[in-house]
């Protein structure tokens with residue numbers, strides 16, 4: 108898989124990415140944190156499930172833009188290295204061992 | 213006055229044009245027709261007054277885009293020939309006399 | 318390979334769509350307009366293009382001035398009908414040819430056209446007021462569209478030369494699409510009209526007829542004309558005919574006009590022309 | 594006449610902004626980064642440009658994929674700080690140089706760049722994470738910005754050659770502005786990083802240092818490289834360094850790099866370079 112965010116991917120995952128993007132709005136974040144199921148109305152069951160479990164790798168493979176995923180990560184207090192580790196199929200600690208300055212995040 | 217809708221005009225009248233443009237949304241139109249003052253919240257007093265009086269010429273001179281004004285005209289049941297007549301400083305009947313097929317509107 | 322089978326130039330006045338929706342085909346005030354489109358509708362019914370590539374402008378309906386593109390290409394499978402203040406017209410949603418549109422996007426961006434890409438947005442009368450004059454709406458549209466939205470509202474506008482060049486590279490883009498598709502190009506807008514200022518109501522039949530001649534015989538000359546000349550000759554809003562240049566640029570240089578109709582009932586000169 | 598006094602290339606990693614906001618200037622993990630920006634901050638304090646022209650990308654914050662521009666130029670007097678999921682950063686709204694921006698818009702559209710024009714939209718860390726390393730935020734920003742948002746997210750992206758050419762015409766646009774203004778160009782992004790896929794966490798220090806050399810000595814060679822090479826060498830997301838080419842294209846051909854710093858602590862190689 109090449110993981111290039113192209114027009115085909117963009118179209119396929121537009122609804123999911125729109126939801127993720129909506130978390131840039133404070134009131135949407137609040138709703139999502141307090142009543143996630145209500146906030147996710149309109150997503151498919153597959154999409155909801157990936158979001159419920161913060162399954163970063165599944166979300167990515169489905170077509171979520173990394174930059175839209177960042178909005179979900181910030182909302183849930185997850186750092187980028189945690190997401191990157193998940194994409195690599197590693198735990199955070201394992202990933203940080205490969206970095207020069209593990210504290211710089 | 214050249215009446216070219218350029219970036220300076222666009223910036224100057226952005227708030228007014230945004231209001232006019234919002235009338236493409238059915239719920240905004242309904243609000244405007246039922247409770248115009250509430251719908252116009254956020255506009256300046258000058259802007260509100262021009263909208264209240266459907267003062268097409270003043271709205272145009274202020275920087276309203278013709279295509280945004282069309283949204284207000286449709287909402288209020290005003291035809292384009294009526295607006296055009298107002299810009300010329302004529303009444304509708306007077307303007308229609310200058311047209312080849314006055315019924316084609 | 319995909320092939321361009323012809324081109325259509327047409328006005329996109331909103332009242333054309335309203336006249337259609339109200340069934341005014343035989344109203345004496347509108348009959349000449351409908352008659353003028355009949356040869357075009359017939360040509361489309363016979364030649365059966367798989368895709369109409371539509372060059373038109375949005376009228377501050379879907380696109381607003383806080384984020385305004387010069388050229389915006391639609392890449393969706395479907396486009397809703399926009400609400401312009403009277404509710405959406407009672408016509409089916411448009412079907413987009415997404416794979417062709419995405420191919421065109423890649424080809425044009427590679428050839429240094431700085432496109433905006435849009436999807437899942439509704440389209441206004443700029444596209445579908447002429448479309449209902451040419452294509453049946455029942456039981457559904459007969460084929461698909463690819464929409465190209467052009468800025469002719471907020472200056473600076475693209476130059477006439479840029480529009481013509483875009484057409485030429487659009488031809489290259491379409492002809493490099495691997496599937497066998499028949500594509501017709503539609504350029505919309507004009508002819509002469511001015512909706513604003515003291516000169517509102519302005520028309521120029523002489524220039525209109527000259528334009529209809531030049532777009533056939535000498536489009537390069539139109540491409541060299543500055544936008545200011547279009548505004549002076551055809552009215553501020555009439556300058557939108559630069560969108561016909563995209564269509565003309567996409568046709569084979571030897572393409573010829575095989576039909577033309579011109580009708581000037583009210584504020585905008587309504588024209589349709591067919592090229593093959 | 595306006596004059597380009599120099600250029601800056603810089604990463605725009607969001608953690609740079611967070612480190613600044615948390616006052617990590619002397620944290621051993623961040624100190625090397627802050628040190629690297631000191632000569633740039635000093636140069637700006639001394640040379641006092643009136644305007645920073647910023648080439649950067651939005652991160653699906655203000656611009657969403659339903660309407661996505663290749664090149665979007667901001668023409669506002671002011672830009673709010675965007676909320677990217679943590680609330681807006683505690684820094685002042687940015688002041689835009691609207692008259693210069695509008696002049697650039699006219700000049701570039703005339704030179705066949707198909708810009709999207711935006712106004713009254715908030716800007717994300719792509720612009721202000723590097724900005725706070727170089728400019729004081731108190732009592733307010735010392736001068737104005739003109740933002741150019743580039744698509745490096747949704748393929749097709751503009752070609753490296755197109756970016757370089759845009760820089761060259763940007764120079765022409767700025768130099769034809771009648772007012773005496775000192776302008777510095779900032780190109781942001783990179784260096785090597787990949788945030789997605791099995792290769793997430795990828796870096797390439799060798800390529801990064803080569804890039805920092807070529808952007809100084811042989812930008813034409815960088816302009817000729819296909820985007821695929823940038824992605825292969827610098828990672829999918831690292832390909833965003835094509836935005837440095839806009840900056841480099843806008844500088845005098847004889848401009849030279851007078852400072853460089855490189856720091857690779859985590860997932861993205863952070864670099865800053867100054868040209869005069």
Ligand SMILES: [Fe+3]
Pocket residue numbers: 329374376443506507557
């Ligand atoms: Fe129009």
Ligand SMILES: [Fe+3]
Pocket residue numbers: 605650652719782783833
């Ligand atoms: Fe970035």
